Amino acid sequence: MTERLRIAIVGAGSIGCYVGGKLLAAGTTEVVLIGRPRLRDELSTHGLTVKDFDRAVTIPASQVVVETDVRAPAVAACDAVLVCVKSAQTEEVGAQLAGVLRPEAVVASLQNGVRNADTLRAALGDRRVLATIVSFNVVSKGDGLFHRAMSGPLMLEACDEPRPRALVRALAAAGLDVEERADLAPDQWTKLVINLNNAISALSGAPTQQLLLSPGYRRILGAVCSEALAVLRAAKIKPARLRGVPLRVMPTVMRLPTPLVRLVTRTQMRVDPEARSSMWEDLTRGRPTEVDYLNGEIVRIAERSGVAAPLNRRIVELIHAAERAGPGSPGLDAATLWTTIAGP
């Protein structure tokens, strides 16, 4: 292995450009971004700016390498690949990577949902594939600016082999708050339950902070979470605690008065007023969402376990209807959203 780790970011969008930009700013690794031609044009005009709350760093366009094909020679030469595409694209990207990657390359899935690492493992055979959890939020602001709008760690499956170790060191050197877990699955289930909020954000168009500070939206978040936890219980799946707190208290927290919720969320994480879910971003840009891998996962487990999940099922339907309706969030206020999901 060369001293400077060569990292390919496959799927350079919000997460890929943010993590890639942090790695580039740290200057300890070689980085190639694999993205769409529109991203290449954006970064070649504006460079790549990564912003953490109030602090921004710009990497000049001349130092940002963007390829538009996963099968580019630069990917074939990589020591590590960070897969940052949406879940529906994982299988395709896995098959493309299988054709080019060296056997010793390590691959990490920086994606939501609980299936992506397994999908990559199925495509990539013996290569080491690590699941990860991106606990923070990144918003793409245009003109090459990627704004981190929420605090939280990057969690990885622990692995003692040299390339995964080198990758963890590189991510930590880039200023990411890296945490390793022997078994990441319980945390992935916790993240999935938290990500059920993404659909509420997408259907309402409201930023995360507004959702948390509105009793009407909190009622929906609490009910959806409560249903999902009952489904996971029926399937004997145990989600991890969230920053030390059992997830089962979340529906109760959602019912607290707003000043108390403000206090509780402040002790748990920092949420920028600009934070919004990537599902909202998908709807506003007219792209397919990951709802089938989030709320849809709860519906699938409910079916398998013989229990009902009417709220999550209805949310899946509503998001698909919004996808078909074309670019834009339906912008449903809390009362309308509640009756649309739960009935009058």
Ligand SMILES: NC(=O)c1ccc[n+]([C@@H]2O[C@H](COP(=O)([O-])OP(=O)(O)OC[C@H]3O[C@@H](n4cnc5c(N)ncnc54)[C@H](OP(=O)(O)O)[C@@H]3O)[C@@H](O)[C@H]2O)c1
């Ligand atoms: N954004 C967040 O704050 C956040 C936080 C935590 C976790 N996550 C998770 O991280 C993953 C990535 O999310 P994201 O928000 O970063 O998504 P994103 O902004 O949509 O970025 C993915 C990018 O990859 C591109 N892409 C897909 N297939 C490609 C290919 N074969 N070659 C080149 N480019 C390709 C997509 O283009 P097209 O759209 O044209 O296909 C898109 O621009 C998701 O699983 C998400 O749930 C996101």
